[in-house]
Amino acid sequence: MRREPGKSVVLIGFMGCGKSTMGIRLSYRLQYILEDTDKLIEAGAGMSVREIFAREGEEAFREMETQLLCKLTEKKGPRVYSVGGGTPVRTANRSLLKSLGTVVYLRTRPETVYERLKTDTSRPLLQGEDPLGKIRSLMAEREQAYAETADVILDVDEMSPDQVVESIMWNIR
Numbered sequence: 001m002r003r004e005p006g007k008s009v010v011l012i013g014f015m016g017c018g019k020s021t022m023g024i025r026l027s028y029r030l031q032y033i034l035e036d037t038d039k040l041i042e043a044g045a046g047m048s049v050r051e052i053f054a055r056e057g058e059e060a061f062r063e064m065e066t067q068l069l070c071k072l073t074e075k076k077g078p079r080v081y082s083v084g085g086g087t088p089v090r091t092a093n094r095s096l097l098k099s100l101g102t103v104v105y106l107r108t109r110p111e112t113v114y115e116r117l118k119t120d121t122s123r124p125l126l127q128g129e130d131p132l133g134k135i136r137s138l139m140a141e142r143e144q145a146y147a148e149t150a151d152v153i154l155d156v157d158e159m160s161p162d163q164v165v166e167s168i169m170w171n172i173r
């Protein structure tokens with residue numbers, strides 16, 4: 001794939017795959033503005049994602065994601081986008097994500113996510129009984145949506161953050 005110079009990069013993947021961390025590193029490396037959709041939604045709502053789920057429900061959060069993606073498509077200039085793990089699930093979001101830039105899917109195994117997030121309380125969908133089982137089933141449900149949206153798929157379980165950045169840079173060149 002030949003990438004147009006100055007084309008934006010969109011990071012997608014399951015919770016805990018490293019989208020936010022890689023977003024920061026990649027935006028620094030490319031010198032592009034970073035747009036982290038979870039953070040933008042939290043800032044706009046004046047609440048954490050966890051609070052939005054608890055007070056307004058998941059559907060309200062999904063609507064906020066779609067509205068935000070629509071607004072982001074109007075912005076000029078190359079950016080790095082890091083989006084929530086559930087964003088590509090809605091069909092409408094998939095075309096919005098693609099229209100934003102080159103979509104890179106940071107793919108992980110369920111066990112990697114579990115190890116990274118087993119003490120995390122900020123992801124409402126992974127709270128409660130059997131988080132590993134929940135990760136496995138949600139990931140299986142979403143795999144096709146992720147793969148279908150992606151221009152590039154990277155298996156990042158065994159990679160260091162530096163290796164992930166280098167691999168993204170190589171793949172989007």
Ligand code: S3P
Pocket residue numbers: 013014015016019020038049083084085086087122123124125
């Ligand atoms: C979600 C992922 C979260 C956040 C919300 C829902 C999901 O973002 O958007 O908790 O449905 O996978 P991260 O992928 O950044 O954790």
